[in-house]
Amino acid sequence: MLHVADVHKAFGTRRVLRGVSLRAAPGELVGVVGENGAGKTTLLRILSGELAPDSGRVRVEGRIGYCPQRPVTNPELTVDQHLRYFAVAYRLRSLDRARALIARLGFEQYGATPARHLSGGTRQKLNLVLSLMHDPAVLLLDEPYQGFDWETYLRFWEISAELQAQGRAIVVISHLAHDVDRAVFGVVALGAFAARTRDRTPQRVGGPPGI
Numbered sequence: 001m002l003h004v005a006d007v008h009k010a011f012g013t014r015r016v017l018r019g020v021s022l023r024a025a026p027g028e029l030v031g032v033v034g035e036n037g038a039g040k041t042t043l044l045r046i047l048s049g050e051l052a053p054d055s056g057r058v059r060v061e062g063r064i065g066y067c068p069q070r071p072v073t074n075p076e077l078t079v080d081q082h083l084r085y086f087a088v089a090y091r092l093r094s095l096d097r098a099r100a101l102i103a104r105l106g107f108e109q110y111g112a113t114p115a116r117h118l119s120g121g122t123r124q125k126l127n128l129v130l131s132l133m134h135d136p137a138v139l140l141l142d143e144p145y146q147g148f149d150w151e152t153y154l155r156f157w158e159i160s161a162e163l164q165a166q167g168r169a170i171v172v173i174s175h176l177a178h179d180v181d182r183a184v185f186g187v188v189a190l191g192a193f194a195a196r197t198r199d200r201t202p203q204r205v206g207g208p209p210g211i
């Protein structure tokens with residue numbers, strides 16, 4: 001479903017990605033960890049097709065859902081207007097799934113609120129819903145729970161486990177070391193994390209989700 005082999009990327013003389021490989025099959029969740037500047041966002045931008053690698057191969061089967069680090073929201077549009085806008089882009093007939101996700105994340109009262117009046121955490125919830133509302137086969141999530149309160153953070157991992165159970169392939173970026181243990185099927189460690197986690201096999205298998 002998602003197959004990445006030997007991806008390299010440099011910005012000028014700064015070699016950010018040096019041979020990254022990973023695979024996420026249906027139902028698998030892969031965590032990408034690394035300190036600030038290690039190249040996590042660069043990797044996800046390449047997987048989403050937004051950025052071209054210098055070399056290496058990326059193969060994706062199925063629709064992608066990409067939740068970028070910076071919300072893609074427009075400050076002037078309300079939450080409902082965002083849903084309708086993205087529904088047209090995704091060619092969706094119904095907003096039922098988007099509304100169900102909004103209810104799960106607890107911000108259904110903000111339908112008529114322009115994004116500029118949302119709190120940072122609520123804007124990020126909308127950003128996440130916009131990436132999931134078309135039920136993508138491959139989810140690329142760049143620190144999707146930034147600004148979430150603890151309950152919503154746990155809710156995110158609940159939703160993630162359900163999507164895994166439904167056969168979605170998920171790649172989640174985190175700079176939080178404890179999130180590594182939630183990555184059931186694999187961990188891709190970049191930068192200094194790569195050295196510290198050398199004893200871990202790059203693609204671990206097994207163990208229950210740590211919800």
Ligand SMILES: Nc1ncnc2c1ncn2[C@@H]1O[C@H](COP(=O)(O)OP(=O)(O)OP(=O)(O)O)[C@@H](O)[C@H]1O
Binds near residue numbers: 011036040041043
């Ligand atoms: N378009 C660009 N042009 C030049 N340098 C860039 C560009 N994008 C990223 N970089 C550099 O590449 C390195 C990796 O950046 P990236 O955003 O991928 O790191 P990250 O691991 O996601 O960091 P963070 O945890 O802070 O989000 C950084 O040194 C960054 O400054």
